Structures are given as structure tokens and as C-alpha cells.
Amino acid sequence: MITQPAVRGADAELVSASWTEPEAFAELFDRYSAMLYRYVSKRLGPEPAEDLVGETFLVAFSRRRSYDLAYADARPWLFGILTKLISRHHRKEAARYRALLRAPVDSEVESPADRVAAGVTARAVRAELAGALAALPAKDRDVLLLIAWGDLTYEEVARALGIPVGTVRSRLNRGRRKVRAALGDTNPMEEE
Amino acid sequence: MDDLKLLRDLGAELEHQPPPTLARRRHRLFTPRRPRRSGWWAAGLVAVATAVAVAVPVVLVGNRHEPERTTAAEPVDVSGTRNVLVIGSDTREGEGNAEYGPGQARSDVGARSDTIMIVHLPADRRTATAVSVPRDSIVRIPRCGSARPRVGMINSAYDTGGVTCLRATLEQLTGLRLDHTVEVDFAGFKDMVDALGGVTVTLPRPVDDKASKLKLPAGKWLLDGEKALGYVRLRHYGDGSDIARVKRQQSVVVAMVRKAKSALGEPATLEALLKEMRESVKTDLSVESMYQLATELSGAKLDVVSVPWVPHPDDANRIVWKQPEADRLFASLR
Numbered sequence: 060m061i062t063q064p065a066v067r068g069a070d071a072e073l074v075s076a077s078w079t080e081p082e083a084f085a086e087l088f089d090r091y092s093a094m095l096y097r098y099v100s101k102r103l104g105p106e107p108a109e110d111l112v113g114e115t116f117l118v119a120f121s122r123r124r125s126y127d128l129a130y131a132d133a134r135p136w137l138f139g140i141l142t143k144l145i146s147r148h149h150r151k152e153a154a155r156y157r158a159l160l161r162a163p164v165d166s167e168v169e170s171p172a173d174r175v176a177a178g179v180t181a182r183a184v185r186a187e188l189a190g191a192l193a194a195l196p197a198k199d200r201d202v203l204l205l206i207a208w209g210d211l212t213y214e215e216v217a218r219a220l221g222i223p224v225g226t227v228r229s230r231l232n233r234g235r236r237k238v239r240a241a242l243g244d245t246n247p248m249e250e251e
Numbered sequence: 252m253d254d255l256k257l258l259r260d261l262g263a264e265l266e267h268q269p270p271p272t273l274a275r276r277r278h279r280l281f282t283p284r285r286p287r288r289s290g291w292w293a294a295g296l297v298a299v300a301t302a303v304a305v306a307v308p309v310v311l312v313g314n315r316h317e318p319e320r321t322t323a324a325e326p327v328d329v330s331g332t333r334n335v336l337v338i339g340s341d342t343r344e345g346e347g348n349a350e351y352g353p354g355q356a357r358s359d360v361g362a363r364s365d366t367i368m369i370v371h372l373p374a375d376r377r378t379a380t381a382v383s384v385p386r387d388s389i390v391r392i393p394r395c396g397s398a399r400p401r402v403g404m405i406n407s408a409y410d411t412g413g414v415t416c417l418r419a420t421l422e423q424l425t426g427l428r429l430d431h432t433v434e435v436d437f438a439g440f441k442d443m444v445d446a447l448g449g450v451t452v453t454l455p456r457p458v459d460d461k462a463s464k465l466k467l468p469a470g471k472w473l474l475d476g477e478k479a480l481g482y483v484r485l486r487h488y489g490d491g492s493d494i495a496r497v498k499r500q501q502s503v504v505v506a507m508v509r510k511a512k513s514a515l516g517e518p519a520t521l522e523a524l525l526k527e528m529r530e531s532v533k534t535d536l537s538v539e540s541m542y543q544l545a546t547e548l549s550g551a552k553l554d555v556v557s558v559p560w561v562p563h564p565d566d567a568n569r570i571v572w573k574q575p576e577a578d579r580l581f582a583s584l585r
Contacts, residue, residue, distance in 0.1 A: 088277045093269045100267035108267065113276045117490055120280070121455035181260030188261050207258040238254045 070133035074126045084120050087133060092116065094134075095141055101208050103148050104155055111148075115141045130218065138209055139219035142201050149197055159189035184242055191241035195234055202227055203234035280490045332374045334584070335536075336418055336429045337381075338409065339366030340436045367405065367417070369427065371584045380584065381555045384421070388560065389569050392420050404569065424572075425581040434533040440483075441476035443507070449473045450506035452482060452499075460485055479503060556580070 070090070076083035092112050099108040118140045119133075126136060145152070181188065192200060205216045213231070217224045367384040386406040394400045395408065395416035409417040418429050444450055451473050459466045465481030474482055483503055489495040559576035563569035 085277055085280070088280065092273055092277065096269040096273055097266050101262045101265040104265075105267040105270075109270065109273055109276065112269075112273065113280060113490065116280055117495070181257045181264060184257060185261060185264070188257060203258070204262075207255050208262040235254055238258065242254065242257070 069131035071126070071128045071131045074123050074133060075128055077120070077123050081120070084116075084123060087119070087137075088116050091134060091137055095137060098138070098209050099141065099145065102145055102152055102155075102204060104151075107148060107151070111141065111144050114144055118144075132215075135211060135215040135218040138205060138211060138215075139221065142205065142219060146197060146201075153193045156189040156193035160186045160193070187241045187243075188238065191238045194241075195237060199230045199234040199237075202230040203238070206231060276490075330374070333372040333431065334427050334429045335370040335372065336414075336421065336432045337366075337368045337370055338414065338417065338432065338434045339440075340409070340434055367409075367421075369421065369425070369429065369584075371427070378554055382580065382584070383555065383557045385558065385560055385570055387569050388558070389563055389566075389571050390420065390424055392416070393423050395419060425584075427581055427584060431536045432534060433536065441480050444474070444476035444479040447507055447510040449475050450479050450503055450510060452479075452502060452506060456488070458482075458485065458488060460487060462486065 070087060073083050073086050077087075095112045095115060096108050099111050103111070115137060119137055122140075126133070130136070192204075195203065201220060202216055205211045205219060206213070209216075211219060213224050213227045216227045216231075220227070367386060369382045369384065371380040371382065373379075384405060386404070388405040389402060390405045392398075392401050392403055392405075392408045395412035398412060398416070405417075405420065408420040412419075414432050414434060418432060421427075422429055451471060453471045454467060454469050457468045460481070463481035463484040463486075465478060465485065467478070472478075483496075483500045485499065486496060489499075559573040559580065560570040561573045563571050
């Protein structure tokens with residue numbers, strides 16, 4: 060299928076190489092398409108994920124000349140493009156979370172013993188989490204999910220969304236506060 | 252309890268693994284493609300045709316305070332739910348069309364429907380839905396004239412049996428009554444763009460396409476009718492996909508509508524445009540009906556969707572409608 064290159068250069072090198080050899084850009088696809096796919100699949104489900112990932116790379120490719128080579132890691136850039144594309148599907152996203160509110164908890168996947176052992180699990184509070192996500196303003200949700208589901212750091216989120224790190228922090232705090240409130244704020248003292 | 256941890260777990264639960272088709276997309280995106288089949292082009296005038304049928308009259312008539320044209324002597328009734336079949340054809344017969352298919356303007360070839368779309372206008376006229384029907388759809392074609400019922404590509408119904416046959420085929424497939432038809436061809440589209448004084452598009456990459464005779468550097472361009480036609484016909488550009496092509500077509504329509512709006516203040520442009528519009532489409536809708544529809548649609552929003560489809564099990568270059576999604580879509584329009 061896809062051959063791994065012997066040496067993995069920085070993403071920025073690939074981007075700059077693609078300025079003269081467009082094929083070099085395909086390596087970025089190999090590196091990150093699966094990761095981006097998983098991220099979209101969480102937010103919007105599998106159906107639009109493939110199209111959105113494809114579109115993300117298409118947009119990225121068309122903007123490759125304006126990429127700031129000072130940033131070695133292209134993930135925030137790609138996540139930023141993807142986030143914009145996801146925002147066009149905000150209704151679908153909200154509907155997806157609302158569907159989780161109604162969906163019965165599938166208890167076969169996990170035995171009650173496991174659930175007891177784990178204490179509170181995401182599965183047990185799925186409806187509360189989904190409800191909180193559905194209710195979050197898009198800007199706060201983008202930040203929260205880029206961190207929780209996209210595994211970006213604060214700085215990377217700031218770069219992805221083109222906002223100051225301070226704004227990332229405040230949006231994240233606001234988002235998390237609402238999630239905790241939805242969960243009944245069982246441990247208000249716990250702050251990170 | 253850590254809310255971030257819970258969120259991450261929820262994410263893990265919702266996550267899907269990428270399908271093998273994702274890797275194929277890489278190929279499509281970054282590998283130059285061979286022509287998909289020998290047919291030299293397939294212009295989708297989807298959105299353009301819709302613009303003609305709906306958007307442009309809306310803009311032109313909907314905003315006019317004193318319609319100079321009063322309802323004609325014969326009362327027209329286009330009230331209630333209406334479905335309009337819009338066909339973008341690549342007919343190369345007739346003046347102005349032959350030059351787009353050198354050596355192929357054979358009269359025995361007939362017209363080929365390149366773009367098929369059903370524009371659904373609900374009774375309340377709040378939203379118009381344009382359902383584009385992929386031309387590669389393999390469907391059951393009913394008896395048309397002397398031709399026996401068969402299974403084939405949907406655009407072959409038009410190629411052989413004309414608009415009547417395509418209409419019958421689609422009515423049977425969708426369960427919708429198709430009240431009117433609008434046909435647009437190359438020359439008509441070109442004239443419309445010229446009447447608008449050209450459309451502006453942004454090219455992310457340079458274009459050099461022999462099939463559509465378009466050669467332009469990257470950047471923002473004002474395209475005349477000829478070049479705009481080349482642009483909507485482009486196949487081997489961007490990721491080379493049909494989806495990308497449809498998007499380019501939509502962008503042209505948006506540009507056309509924007510142009511049409513700005514033409515409102517310029518009587519000369521407006522007049523030329525109206526005239527071109529009437530001359531460049533073939534339709535059973537009278538001018539009066541179009542005016543009436545347009546007035547009613549002045550506040551309407553246009554949704555563009557595609558019939559849900561999956562690749563044909565035997566031929567990757569053909570598709571079949573995805574059920575029950577396709578039936579559900581049409582049921583929602585009934």
C-alpha cells in the first residue's frame with residue numbers, strides 16, 4: 060500500500076519540498092490522514108469523515124505555499140483546516156450528540172463488574188457528556204475537543220485556530236466547567 | 252473524576268477506524284489520473300441550470316418592485332408543490348454547439364444529458380431542494396416509445412428517448428411527479444455568462460486542460476462565457492473527483508447569482524440577461540410561469556443534495572442508488 064520512508068523528516072520539510080515537487084505532499088497524507096479521520100469520526104461519525112479528510116488535504120495542498128516553515132509540526136495547521144470544515148456540519152454534530160442522549164447504554168460491551176470497578180465511566184455518563192457537548196458554543200467545543208480528542212497542546216490549539224493561548228485557556232476552562240456542571244460537578248475541587 | 256478523561260473515553264467510544272478507501276483517496280489526491288473513460292467530457296451544468304430555473308429569475312424578478320410584466324391573458328397556475336426536471340445537455344447539434352465537439356457533432360449521436368437534477372419546490376416555497384442525479388447511475392429504464400424496458404445508465408434514457416423518456420424513468424424511480432422540464436446546453440450557458448458580463452472565479456492552481464480548452468495561471472479571473480464553460484467542464488483539476496467538479500460548478504453559480512444581483516441596477520445588463528435566459532434554455536415553463544415561480548421563490552433558500560449512491564458492485568465506474576437512503580430522500584419530497 061503505502062511505503063514508509065526510511066527517514067522521517069519534519070512536516071515542514073515536506074511542505075517546502077512540495078513547493079517544487081507536489082508529490083511530496085502525499086507523505087503528509089500518509090502521516091496524518093488516519094489521525095484526522097479518527098478525529099472527525101468522533102465528532103461527526105464515519106460517513107462524512109472520509110470526504111472531510113480528503114477536503115482538508117486538498118485545502119492544505121492549495122495553501123501549501125503560505126505554510127509557515129518555522130513550525131516543524133503540520134498537525135495544528137491540518138487540524139485548523141479540518142475544524143473550519145467541521146463547522147459547516149454543526150447541525151449534524153449537535154444531532155449526533157443528541158442521539159447519544161437517547162441511545163440506550165449498551166451494557167453487553169462491559170460487564171457490571173467492570174463498571175463498578177471503574178467507578179464512573181464515560182459509558183455510564185454518556186448522556187450527560189453528550190448533552191454538555193451539544194450545548195457548548197462552537198468555539199468552546201472546538202477548543203475542548205481539539206484537546207480531548209485531537210490530543211493537541213494549548214499552544215497547538217492556539218496555532219490551529221489562530222487565537223492567543225490565553226483565549227484557548229479561557230475557552231477550555233469554560234467548556235470544562237460546563238461539562239463538569241452537566242456531570243453534577245461531583246468534584247469541584249479538582250482543577251488541573 | 253476527571254472530566255477530560257471521561258471525554259477522552261467517550262471519544263474512544265465514538266471513534267471509527269479509517270476504512271481502506273481512505274488510502275485510495277490519497278491516490279486520487281496526489282497522483283495524476285488517467286481519463287476515466289473515453290467520453291471526452293461531461294459538463295455538469297447542475298447548479299448553473301438551477302440558477303437558470305430558480306435563482307436568476309428569483310434575483311431578477313423577486314427584487315423588482317413594479318413588475319412591468321403583468322400576468323398574461325391566459326392565467327397560469329404554478330401553485331402548489333412543483334418538481335422541475337433540469338437537464339444540462341452536451342448536445343453539439345445546432346449553431347454554436349458544434350464547435351465544442353470537433354468531429355463529434357454527428358447528428359446521429361443525439362444529445363447526452365450530462366447533468367440531471369430535480370428541483371423540488373414545496374408548496375410554501377420556503378426552501379427549494381435541488382437533487383442532483385449522478386449520470387452514471389445504473390437504473391431500470393421503463394418502456395419509452397419503441398424502446399423496450401431495460402437496465403442501463405440513466406443518461407442513456409435521455410440520449411435515446413429524449414426528455415420524455417428521462418422524465419418517465421425518473422418519475423418511476425422517485426415516485427415524484429415531474430411537472431416541468433428545463434434543458435440547458437453549452438451554447439446557452441456560454442451566452443448566459445456573457446450576458447452577465449462574465450463570472451469571477453479563483454483558481455488555486457494553474458489550469459492547462461486540453462479537453463476543455465482552458466489555460467490559465469493560478470489566481471482570480473474574470474471568465475467570459477467560453478472560459479467559464481471550460482471551467483465547469485474541467486475534470487482533471489484539483490483531486491480530479493466528481494465532487495470537486497460539482498463544487499466548482501456551484502462556485503460558478505454563486506458567482507453568476509452575485510453578478511445577476513449587481514445587474515439589478517443596470518437596466519441594459521438586466522435586459523440582455525433576461526433575453527439570453529429565455530433564449531438559452533428549452534423549457535415547457537412559460538415566461539409567465541417562470542415569473543410567477545420566481546416571485547414566490549424570492550425569499551426561498553436553495554439546498555443542493557445528491558442522490559445517495561454506492562459504487563456498482565460489478566463496475567467501479569458506475570454507481571447504483573443507495574437504499575433505503577435514496578427512497579427516503581424522495582419520500583421526504585413527496
